[in-house]
Amino acid sequence: MSKTDFQSALKALGQQAKAEAERKKNAEAAELKKQREAVDFAQEIGAVTPLKNSRRYSPPRDNTPIKIRPAEESLLDERDYFYVGEGQWLDIPSSFSKNGQGQNDIRRLQTGYWEVVADVDLHGYNQEEAQKVLNEFIEFVKKRGVCGEIVHGSGLGSSGYQPVLKNLVRRWLMAHPDVLAYAEPHKGNDGAVRILLKRPPRRED
Structure with a gap:
């Protein structure tokens, strides 16, 4: 080689x-x-807790009680308060919707689809006071979401066993321009309603 x-x-x-x-x-x-x-x-x-599958945001619930505020602290000018006339309606529905979604909105209110961002108890208020509180409550809820709960009682203790406050609240909700729907959230208990409000228009920057 x-x-x-x-x-x-x-x-x-x-x-x-x-x-x-x-x-x-x-x-x-x-x-x-x-x-x-x-x-x-x-x-x-290590040990973990599975997250529930949810597509909606649930903001923390504000439990601040709703009260009639002095005029200078009110969320609304009292001249802008919404009122309904006096009179008794004997056939007030347990649920109501007026935006074309009908039973969908009612069913979602009953099943808790929307987060209840605030609630108010109207026991102890007369009709005029209750409407003032409701006006404040609507504005309060609108700033935090679209759903709130109103406790008005069944009215069994009213004169003549006519549910004055219950009927007033529901007539008021049916006529209010910002209320889309209401429904009784608790089966067998007609002393409260859960409400759905219009979403505020989006601001364009």
Whole structure:
């Protein structure tokens, strides 16, 4: 074998050994990566609580009581208060909707689809006071969401067993321009209604 042939063979062996070493190195790196990826995720994280699947945002509920405010602190100018006339309606529906969605809105109110952002108890108020509180309540809810709950009682203690406040509240809600629907949220209990309000128009920046 000539000197030239020997050098060529030696060079070829060197290249072959280098290629083999590179292949082995790559195989070891791949195995190490595989082992790292095979870590038990649940074991590493520890105990977790699954999140409920919900598509709607639920803001924190504001439990601040609604009261008749002095004129200077009112959310509305008293001249802008909405009132309904006196008179007894004997056939007040337990649920009501006026925006074309009908039973969909009523069903969603009953099942808690919308977050109740505030509630108000009208026990102890006369009819005029109750309407003032309702006006304030509507504005209060509109600033926080679209759904609120009104406790008006069943009216069993009223004179002649006629539910004056209950009928007044529901007539008021049916006529108010910002109220889309109401429904009794608790089966077998007609002493409260849950309301759905129009969404305020989006501001364009």
